[in-house]
Each structure stands twice: as structure tokens, then as C-alpha cells.
Amino acid sequence: xxxxxxxxxxxxxxxxxxxxxxxxxxxxxxxxxxxxxxxxxxxxxxxxxxxxxxxxxxxxxxxxxxxxxxxxxxxxxxxxxxxxxxxxxxxxxxxxxxxxxxxxxxxxxxxxxxxxxxxxxxxxxxxxxxxxxxxxxxxxxxxxxxxxxxxxxxxxxxxxxxxxxxxxxxxxxxxxxxxxxxxxxxxxxxxxxxxxxxxxxxxxxxxxxxxx
Amino acid sequence: xxxxxxxxxxxxxxxxxxxxxxxxxxxxxxxxxxxxxxxxxxxxxxxxxxxxxxxxxxxxxxxxxxxxxxxxxxxxxxxxxxxxxxxxxxxxxxxxxxxxxxxxxxxxxxxxxxxxxxxxxxxxxxxxxxxxxxxxxxxxxxxxxxxxxxxxxxxxxxxxxxxxxxxxxxxxxxxxxxxxxxxxxxxxxxxxxxxxxxxxxxxxxxxxxxxxxxxxxxxxxxxxxxxxxxxxxxxxxxxxxxxxxxxxxxxxxxxxxxxxxxxxxxxxxxxxxxxxxxxxxxxxxxxxxxxxxxxxxxxxxxxxxxxxxxxxxxxxxxxxxxxxxxxxxxxxxxxxxxxxxxxxxxxxxxxxxxxxxxxxxxxxxxxxxxxxxxxxxxxxxxxxxxxxxxxxxxxxxxxxxxxxxxxxxxxxxxxxxxxxxxxxxxxxxxxxxxxxxxxxxxxxxxxxxxxxxxxxxxxxxxxxxxxxxxxxxxxxxxxxxxxxxxxxxxxxxxxxxxxxxxxxxxxxxxxxxxxxxxxxxxxxxxxxxxxxxxxxxxxxxxxxxxxxxxxxxxxxxxxxxxxxxxxxxxxxxxxxxxxxxxxxxxxxxxxxxxxxxxxxxxxxxxxxxxxxxxxxxxxxxxxxxxxxxxxxxxxxxxxxxxxxxxxxxxxxxxxxxxx
Numbered sequence: 001x002x003x004x005x006x007x008x009x010x011x012x013x014x015x016x017x018x019x020x021x022x023x024x025x026x027x028x029x030x031x032x033x034x035x036x037x038x039x040x041x042x043x044x045x046x047x048x049x050x051x052x053x054x055x056x057x058x059x060x061x062x063x064x065x066x067x068x069x070x071x072x073x074x075x076x077x078x079x080x081x082x083x084x085x086x087x088x089x090x091x092x093x094x095x096x097x098x099x100x101x102x103x104x105x106x107x108x109x110x111x112x113x114x115x116x117x118x119x120x121x122x123x124x125x126x127x128x129x130x131x132x133x134x135x136x137x138x139x140x141x142x143x144x145x146x147x148x149x150x151x152x153x154x155x156x157x158x159x160x161x162x163x164x165x166x167x168x169x170x171x172x173x174x175x176x177x178x179x180x181x182x183x184x185x186x187x188x189x190x191x192x193x194x195x196x197x198x199x200x201x202x203x204x205x206x207x208x209x210x211x212x
Numbered sequence: 213x214x215x216x217x218x219x220x221x222x223x224x225x226x227x228x229x230x231x232x233x234x235x236x237x238x239x240x241x242x243x244x245x246x247x248x249x250x251x252x253x254x255x256x257x258x259x260x261x262x263x264x265x266x267x268x269x270x271x272x273x274x275x276x277x278x279x280x281x282x283x284x285x286x287x288x289x290x291x292x293x294x295x296x297x298x299x300x301x302x303x304x305x306x307x308x309x310x311x312x313x314x315x316x317x318x319x320x321x322x323x324x325x326x327x328x329x330x331x332x333x334x335x336x337x338x339x340x341x342x343x344x345x346x347x348x349x350x351x352x353x354x355x356x357x358x359x360x361x362x363x364x365x366x367x368x369x370x371x372x373x374x375x376x377x378x379x380x381x382x383x384x385x386x387x388x389x390x391x392x393x394x395x396x397x398x399x400x401x402x403x404x405x406x407x408x409x410x411x412x413x414x415x416x417x418x419x420x421x422x423x424x425x426x427x428x429x430x431x432x433x434x435x436x437x438x439x440x441x442x443x444x445x446x447x448x449x450x451x452x453x454x455x456x457x458x459x460x461x462x463x464x465x466x467x468x469x470x471x472x473x474x475x476x477x478x479x480x481x482x483x484x485x486x487x488x489x490x491x492x493x494x495x496x497x498x499x500x501x502x503x504x505x506x507x508x509x510x511x512x513x514x515x516x517x518x519x520x521x522x523x524x525x526x527x528x529x530x531x532x533x534x535x536x537x538x539x540x541x542x543x544x545x546x547x548x549x550x551x552x553x554x555x556x557x558x559x560x561x562x563x564x565x566x567x568x569x570x571x572x573x574x575x576x577x578x579x580x581x582x583x584x585x586x587x588x589x590x591x592x593x594x595x596x597x598x599x600x601x602x603x604x605x606x607x608x609x610x611x612x613x614x615x616x617x618x619x620x621x622x623x624x625x626x627x628x629x630x631x632x633x634x635x636x637x638x639x640x641x642x643x644x645x646x647x648x649x650x651x652x653x654x655x656x657x658x659x660x661x662x663x664x665x666x667x668x669x670x671x672x673x674x675x676x677x678x679x680x681x682x683x684x685x686x687x688x689x690x691x692x693x694x695x696x697x698x699x700x701x702x703x704x705x706x707x708x709x710x711x712x713x714x715x716x717x718x719x720x721x722x723x724x725x726x727x728x729x730x731x732x733x734x735x736x737x738x739x740x741x742x743x744x745x746x747x748x749x750x751x752x753x754x755x756x757x758x759x760x761x762x763x764x765x766x767x768x769x770x771x772x773x774x775x776x777x778x779x780x781x782x783x784x785x786x787x788x789x790x791x792x793x794x795x796x797x798x799x800x801x802x803x804x805x806x807x808x809x810x811x812x813x814x815x816x817x818x819x820x821x822x823x824x825x826x827x828x829x830x831x832x833x834x835x836x837x838x839x840x841x842x843x844x845x846x847x848x849x850x851x852x853x854x855x856x857x858x859x860x861x862x863x864x865x866x867x868x869x870x871x
Binding site for chain 1: 849851852855857858862865866869
């Protein structure tokens with residue numbers, strides 16, 4: 001029951017990402033997702049709780065909802081951007097697209113045959129949904145910062161997928177991916193600052209002026 | 213195979229030594245040492261195999277999918293190794309001094325030269341589809357770097373791109389060819405492809421056509437020849453000699469190898485090759501006749517000679533398909549022999565062109581002239597090469613063309629098979645090509661070496677040093693030797709011929725006796741004519757000895773005020789023939805300033821375009837216009853790329869889960 005509630009909250013956070021325009025709101029929502037995922041880890045494994053799983057939940061929550069959001073908040077402060085500029089698809093349109101993606105994710109999640117028993121009926125579809133929303137954000141928004149957020153949401157989806165599989169080793173793989181992503185965010189943060197300093201903007205759609 | 217591996221290791225690993233050399237001189241010393249050491253190592257098994265030793269083979273697993281390190285040296289490979297080793301060694305000796313005067317670093321040039329040799333040997337010895345393609349592509353890339361040695365020149369860069377595109381277009385056909393062959397067998401090892409003769413006729417036909425397209429683009433079959441006249445002039449002369457003499461022959465080798473893999477051929481394959489060969493031969497020699505650049509002329513002449521070789525293979529296939537072994541043997545023998553011969557005289561002529569360019573700084577025929585007086589030794593060598601390439605007896609070009617001619621004639625006149633009367637086309641075509649080639653090289657030699665200098669570029673020209681003269685001399689000597697000694701050298705063809713025709717060596721040898729007898733008869737005639745010639749010459753000398761002999765300017769025709777510009781120019785010499793074939797050669801000249809009654813300053817400029825190049829560039833233009841529409845898909849926008857990936861993933865997921 002707790003699991004279901006957490007998953008529904010996850011869906012709602014995804015939808016609210018699509019509808020908001022302020023960068024600080026994005027960061028708060030992604031931080032909230034990190035918190036939800038930490039709770040989800042514990043809820044799914046409630047019956048067979050071990051030190052490993054508690055440590056993983058704790059670690060991922062700290063990284064996802066404290067460290068990364070802090071860094072991003074600092075990034076927007078230093079780059080001095082407030083709002084996500086000009087999405088390719090408007091906020092209303094994004095919400096409609098997000099609603100349309102939900103049944104697709106549900107259908108896919110229920111038809112996907114997995115090699116291991118799964119935590120609950122909704123975990124796989126919701127994790128797929130989070131991945132879709134992440135990809136949608138990457139493809140649909142222009143600023144480099146929103147793209148990082150998109151990657152984070154995508155990663156959250158992958159994490160939820162790992163949680164859904166009731167075996168231990170995917171969690172460790174997951175942890176490794178999380179660290180990779182942390183590294184990637186750091187690199188992108190550095191690049192972001194450089195782009196901002198040299199070009200006075202971080203609009204990635206204008207980067208294609210350099211293509212051959 | 214140990215010898216071959218050692219040689220390849222020398223060429224590719226020790227080949228790095230020139231890079232470390234401090235001076236151009238030292239780089240040349242390292243480079244030539246590596247080339248010659250490798251050639252000496254590789255020559256051992258080649259000689260043994262041609263002498264009749266059973267083929268050596270080596271096989272080892274390879275991590276690459278479908279690949280294996282399968283190498284072998286059979287009669288066909290060994291035969292192609294002969295011109296390869298000979299010409300690359302002589303080219304290196306020539307390049308040793310030739311490249312010393314380059315202004316850029318020559319270490320990389322030597323490295324690529326030795327790598328080219330290694331990759332060509334790998335192509336000849338590879339017995340696995342993947343390994344073959346890897347060697348083939350290495351050869352293409354390495355030779356691309358050699359073609360663009362003078363990459364500072366925009367024309368050279370353009371030629372390099374044309375070559376790179378042409379060679380890759382050819383490879384496009386080779387991959388499906390090997391896949392088709394491999395699907396019917398158990399692996400891509402040549403031994404485990406579909407067994408010869410087991411493929412369905414339609415599949416075999418597809419494989420053969422793909423081979424002709426893929427290997428033909430390397431060999432220079434019409435209309436895929438367009439890269440030859442661009443790449444050969446752009447490359448340094450030793451490289452042009454190796455590329456034209458040996459590398460394009462590997463296309464011929466590929467076709468012959470595929471024929472071996474396919475087994476019994478259909479007659480129309482032969483007719484296809486005869487058609488392509490005839491078209492390439494006639495078109496190539498006509499275009500050569502129309503050129504004003506010595507190396508472009510030689511490049512087009514390569515197209516012509518590849519055409520002759522293709523006709524030989526065609527005659528061989530027709531002979532095999534119709535069961536006439538003598539026709540098959542004569543066709544294949546002529547083709548294989550012409551491979552060696554063309555390597556010799558085309559190598560000689562390209563090196564000669566290099567010596568001329570080295571001495572005068574130009575390759576433009578209309579800026580040369582009278583070089584026989586200043587460069588007599590080069591002149592004699594080039595004269596021998598020109599006579600040989602024109603197919604004049606008793607030189608080697610005649611011997612091989614004669615074999616193909618004889619094959620066509622025997623096939624056409626055997627009464628029981630009236631279907632082969634069409635082979636008379638080959639005989640007629642060879643005669644036409646031979647005549648035009650003679651005109652072409654009479655023009656080339658005459659304009660360059662006879663008459664008086666047309667520009668001051670010629671002043672101060674002199675024969676190059678011994679290191680550059682010796683390769684010319686050796687090649688000229690070999691041309692004569694392979695012509696006069698042709699009957700003695702027929703046994704070297706036996707291993708390859710018995711492979712290609714499937715006959716035991718003893719039987720093939722008995723059939724070759726026919727060619728031997730004919731050649732002896734021709735040589736006896738030539739001997740008599742030569743004796744007659746020298747007798748007449750002696751009479752003339754005696755007769756003139758008692759009389760005063762005055763010498764005048766060449767071509768002055770009794771007109772006292774002749775200038776160098778009144779000589780036949782290269783365009784003027786070729787004009788009558790070119791205008792007769794104006795349907796094929798798009799040649800046009802423009803006269804300005806000669807309209808009034810009294811002489812004023814006037815000028816004439818002529819230009820001959822390649823109709824196939826024009827057609828191909830129109831085709832590519834149309835293709836580009838179609839493909840340009842798809843460029844919108846690749847708009848450089850990161851978000852859109854992510855969208856493509858996401859959509860692809862989604863579609864694949866939905867498709868996989870079954871809608």
C-alpha cells in the first residue's frame with residue numbers, strides 16, 4: 001500500500017516537472033523524487049530489510065536529494081538563470097504529452113517479461129514512465145541545466161527499475177550508475193559555467209551554430 | 213608461410229624506422245633497406261611455389277567475428293607476387309634518390325610505401341573474407357595517403373578524395389559478395405565457403421556481378437575508371453608505377469579468385485567481361501591519345517591494358533564454359549601474362565615520366581621536346597616501354613596480346629561451336645586497340661623526346677643518376693626478355709593456369725605447347741626481318757659514307773625559318789584520330805584571333821573531357837540533391853538527436869513486445 005502511494009506520488013512529481021517553468025522548482029521536485037525513491041527502496045524491501053539496503057537507501061537519498069540539488073542550485077545562482085527559457089513544446093502541450101505517455105508506459109510495463117520476480121504491479125510501469133519523462137525533458141527543453149535535470153529524472157527511472165527487481169546485485173549496479181551520473185553532473189556543471197562565461201548564455205539549441 | 217610472415221613483419225614493423233630518421237637521406241636508406249629485405253624474404257616461397265611446390269597454408273583463430281587468420285600461397289597468388297615484388301623493389305630503388313629532393317618529410321612516404329607492399333601481399337595471401345576485406349581496405353587507405361603525399365596542392369587533395377570515394381564504392385560491393393558466398397557455406401574461410409559449383413546459377417551470377425563491380429572499380433573497368441586519371445598523376449612517380457603496375461591488378465586477382473571460388477562459370481560471364489574489356493580498351497586508348505599530360509596519358513593507357521586483360525579472362529571463361537580447353541588456356545595465359553607485362557612496361561613508363569618530371573619540372577607534353585639529345589638513356593628505356601605497351605613484336609606486350617588473340621581466333625574458327633564466332637570481336641578489338649596504342653605512344657614518345665625543345669623547361673635537363681636509371685634499364689631489359697624469351701617462360705604460368713582451368717598441370721602444359729609453337733614461328737619471322745633491317749641499314753651506311761650528309765632541324769620541311777612552335781603539338785598529332793572518334797571522346801578546340809585576312813596574333817586551346825566522368829558527376833549531383841532533403845534530419849540539435857534515440861527505443865520496445 002505504501003509502495004503504491006509512493007509510486008503515485010512519483011508520477012505526480014513527473015507531471016509537475018512538465019508543467020513548471022522555474023528552475024528552482026525543477027530542482028526541488030527532483031530532490032523530492034530522490035526522497036521518494038529512498039523511501040521506495042525501503043518500502044519494497046520492507047519484509048527482508050538488511051543493512052545493505054538501508055545503507056543504499058540512505059546513500060542514494062543523500063546524493064539524490066541533497067548533494068546534487070545543492071550543486072544545481074549553486075549552478076543556477078552562479079550562472080544567474082531563473083526560468084527555463086522557451087521550451088520547444090509549451091507547458092500545456094508538455095502536460096498533454098506526459099498524460100499520453102502514461103498509458104504507453106503502463107502498457108509496456110505490464111507486457112514486459114522480466115527474468116526476475118517483480119516487487120509490484122506498478123513499479124515497472126512507473127520506472128519506465130520516469131525514464132520517458134526524463135528523455136522528454138532532455139529532448140524538449142533548451143537549457144543545459146534542464147537537460148541535466150532530465151538526465152537525473154531518467155536516472156531516477158532506472159533506479160526505480162533496479163529497486164523493482166527483488167534481487168540484490170542490481171542495486172549495486174544501480175549504485176555504480178548513480179556515481180557515474182554524479183561524475184557526469186560534475187563535468188556538465190563545469191562545462192555549463194564555461195559555456196555561460198564564454199557565450200553569455202547556456203541555450204544548447206544555439207550550440208548547433210558550430211556544427212559542420 | 214613463415215617467409216611471407218617474416219616479410220610482412222619487416223615491411224610493417226621495421227617500416228617504422230624511416231619515421232625515426234634524422235635526415236631525408238637516412239630515411240631513404242632505411243626505407244629502401246626495408247623494402248628490399250622484405251622482398252628478398254617473400255621471394256623464396258614465391259619461387260618455390262611457381263616451381264611446383266604444393267601450396268603452403270596457415271590458419272589460426274581470430275577474435276574478429278567470422279574472421280580467421282587464414283593465409284595461403286597457391287599458384288595464382290604466387291604468380292601475382294612476381295610483378296608485385298619486382299616492381300615495388302625497383303620502385304623503391306628509383307624512389308631512393310627521387311624522394312630525396314622532396315621538400316616535405318619523406319619518412320611517412322616510405323612508411324606508407326612499405327605498408328602498401330605488406331597490405332598487397334596480405335590481399336594476395338588472405339583466405340578468409342573478413343581478413344581479405346581488412347587487407348583490401350588497408351591497401352586502399354595506405355595508397356590514399358601515398359596519393360596525397362603532396363597534400364599542399366589543391367588538385368592533389370581533390371584527386372585523393374576522388375580515389376577514396378571510388379575505392380570505397382568498390383568495397384560496398386565486396387561485402388555483400390562475401391556474405392552471399394558465406395551464407396551458402398559454413399564460414400567465411402575460403403575453404404569453407406559454398407563448395408565450387410554448388411551455388412544456384414542465379415546466386416552465382418549475383419556473386420560474379422558483385423565481384424566485377426567491386427573488383428572492377430579497383431582495376432579500372434569502364435565506367436569506374438574515373439579515379440585512375442586523377443590519382444595516378446597526383447601520386448609521386450614510384451607510387452604511380454606501383455599503383456598502376458600492381459595495385460590495380462589486384463582487382464584482376466580478385467575476379468580470378470572469385471572465379472575459383474564459384475567453380476564452373478556460365479558463358480555469359482565471359483561475354484560480359486569481353487564487352488567490358490573491349491569498351492575499356494578502346495575508350496582508354498582513345499582518351500590516352502587525347503591527353504596532354506604525360507601521366508594522365510599513362511593512366512588512361514592503364515584503363516586500356518586492364519581492358520585487354522579483362523578480354524583475356526573473358527575468352528578464358530568462354531572457353532571453359534564451352535568446353536574448349538585450348539581457348540580457355542590461351543585466354544587465361546594471355547590475361548595472366550599481360551598482368552606481368554603491363555606491370556613491367558607501365559612501371560617503366562611511369563618511372564620514366566618521373567625521371568622526365570624530375571629533370572624538367574613538367575609533365576605537360578607541349579612544354580617538352582627534344583629530350584632524346586639531353587636524356588638519351590631515359591629516352592631509350594622509354595622507347596622500349598612505348599614499343600612494348602603498343603604490342604609491337606618482339607617485346608613482351610606483343611606476346612601476351614598474341615596469346616589472347618590466338619585464343620579468340622581458335623575459338624571463333626572451331627567449326628563445331630558456331631556460337632563462338634563472336635570471339636572475332638575480340639580479335640578485331642585487339643587489333644584496333646593495338647593500332648591506337650601505337651599511335652598514342654608514337655605521339656607521347658615523339659612529342660617528348662624528338663624534335664626540338666618547346667619551352668625552356670627542357671634546358672639543362674639531363675639523365676638522372678644511376679639509382680634512378682638502373683630500375684628503368686632493368687625494366688626495359690625485362691620487357692625485351694619476356695618478349696624474346698616468352699617461349700621459355702611459359703612454364704611459370706602453369707600452376708596458375710591449371711588452377712583456373714581445373715586441368716592437371718601436365719595436360720595444361722601440353723596445350724600450352726600450341727602457344728609455344730606459334731610464338732616460336734613469330735620470333736623466327738622477326739629474326740628474319742631484323743636481319744633484313746640490319747642488312748639494309750648496313751647498305752645505307754656504306755652508301756652514305758661516300759656522300760656529304762647535311763643535318764637540319766626536325767620538322768622544318770625545307771622552310772628555313774622554322775621555330776620550335778611549328779612542330780607537331782600533341783593535340784595536332786592526335787587530331788585526325790580523335791576527330792574520327794569524336795562520338796566517344798568529347799574533344800573541342802577553340803581558335804581565337806584568326807578571322808581577318810592578314811596574320812595577327814592568334815591562339816588555340818584544346819580540351820578533351822571524359823564523358824563518363826561528366827555522366828558520373830551528373831549522377832552524383834542528382835543523388836546529392838535527393839539526399840540533401842535528409843540533411844534536415846541531421847540538424848545538429850542535441851535535443852532532436854535525443855528524441856530520435858528515445859523514439860527508436862520506444863518503437864523497438866513496442867515492436868518487441870508485440871503489438
